[in-house]
Amino acid sequence: MVDDLLQNIRRIAVIGSGTMGSQISMACALAGFETTVVDIVDEALEKAEASLRSRMERDVSKGRRQQADVDAAFDRLSFSTDSDQVVSGADVVIEAATENLEIKRKLFAGFDQAAPEHTILATNSSTIVSSQVADATNRADKVCNFHFFNPALVMKAVEIVPNDQTSTYTIDVMCAVAQRLGKHVVQLHREIPGFVANRLMNALRDEALNLYQAGIASYEDIDVAARDALGHPMGPFELMDLVGIDVSYFIDMAEYDQTGQDAALPHPVLKEKYETGDYGRKTGRGWYNYEN
Numbered sequence: 001m002v003d004d005l006l007q008n009i010r011r012i013a014v015i016g017s018g019t020m021g022s023q024i025s026m027a028c029a030l031a032g033f034e035t036t037v038v039d040i041v042d043e044a045l046e047k048a049e050a051s052l053r054s055r056m057e058r059d060v061s062k063g064r065r066q067q068a069d070v071d072a073a074f075d076r077l078s079f080s081t082d083s084d085q086v087v088s089g090a091d092v093v094i095e096a097a098t099e100n101l102e103i104k105r106k107l108f109a110g111f112d113q114a115a116p117e118h119t120i121l122a123t124n125s126s127t128i129v130s131s132q133v134a135d136a137t138n139r140a141d142k143v144c145n146f147h148f149f150n151p152a153l154v155m156k157a158v159e160i161v162p163n164d165q166t167s168t169y170t171i172d173v174m175c176a177v178a179q180r181l182g183k184h185v186v187q188l189h190r191e192i193p194g195f196v197a198n199r200l201m202n203a204l205r206d207e208a209l210n211l212y213q214a215g216i217a218s219y220e221d222i223d224v225a226a227r228d229a230l231g232h233p234m235g236p237f238e239l240m241d242l243v244g245i246d247v248s249y250f251i252d253m254a255e256y257d258q259t260g261q262d263a264a265l266p267h268p269v270l271k272e273k274y275e276t277g278d279y280g281r282k283t284g285r286g287w288y289n290y291e292n
């Protein structure tokens with residue numbers, strides 16, 4: 001069944017080579033897809049390649065992967081700044097660019113022009129539902145959310161969300177792609193901003209921020225409670241640093257833009273932190289310090 005659905009899916013274009021796009025592209029290449037990752041910034045592509053090579057080297061040295069598999073994956077993976085050219089040869093496009101609706105709508109309009117008729121256009125957005133980009137294309141039936149979790153090479157789940165025009169075939173193909181990537185599918189029946197997993201996590205994060213703001217406990221101790229009392233792999237403050245405080249802020253703003261509900265606005269403490277420019281691991285400092 002999976003093989004049948006993937007018969008015509010050989011080439012994947014991943015758009016955006018940041019935190020998510022870089023690892024999504026590696027996951028696709030490791031799974032056997034001819035993959036190209038695209039960015040508008042050359043340095044982002046160079047950084048992505050360097051970080052993937054060192055990550056893969058570490059995985060091989062720890063016995064998690066075979067050198068031959070990694071070499072074969074790098075043979076299937078390329079890096080480009082020419083989106084139109086890459087998309088024109090792709091069977092599936094996975095968009096993982098900056099979390100901004102205007103940017104994504106422009107990108108989807110461009111993909112629709114450049115891609116062959118059969119190509120599926122998916123977005124990895126954390127919040128923006130695909131109907132918001134599908135109407136920038138003439139193929140809403142081939143547009144959906146395909147949402148990975150950070151780090152995409154490690155986290156086992158992918159959320160797949162149809163908009164009200166997405167065809168069953170598109171969802172079936174994307175479920176098959178997810179399976180080939182070794183992911184477990186969380187299939188939503190209909191759209192909701194933030195989907196399932198992030199809505200659960202955001203409820204926890206906002207309560208953690210409330211407790212911290214009210215002076216009930218330090219952020220370090222709140223992280224200890226989440227890790228060592230609830231068994232979460234990481235506390236909510238550590239997770240914000242991993243995801244990126246900027247990304248967390250943009251995700252909330254995108255939800256607010258979609259719903260207009262004040263409750264969706266970024267928590268005041270998150271906003272304050274965002275305005276300091278300390279975004280977490282990516283800038284060397286967030287809630288915690290990563291500079292050494």
Ligand SMILES: NC(=O)c1ccc[n+]([C@@H]2O[C@H](COP(=O)([O-])OP(=O)(O)OC[C@H]3O[C@@H](n4cnc5c(N)ncnc54)[C@H](O)[C@@H]3O)[C@@H](O)[C@H]2O)c1
Nearest residue numbers: 016017018019020039040044096097098099125126150243
């Ligand atoms: N960071 C997370 O934990 C996480 C998890 C799941 C989903 N997401 C979603 O994934 C997407 C990317 O997030 P990220 O954390 O990787 O962001 P990021 O800021 O690390 O990377 C975004 C990349 O997109 C590039 N870009 C911007 N405009 C572009 C364009 N027009 N064409 C090609 N590349 C372009 C940027 O140069 C940058 O390299 C967002 O939609 C976000 O909501 C993020």
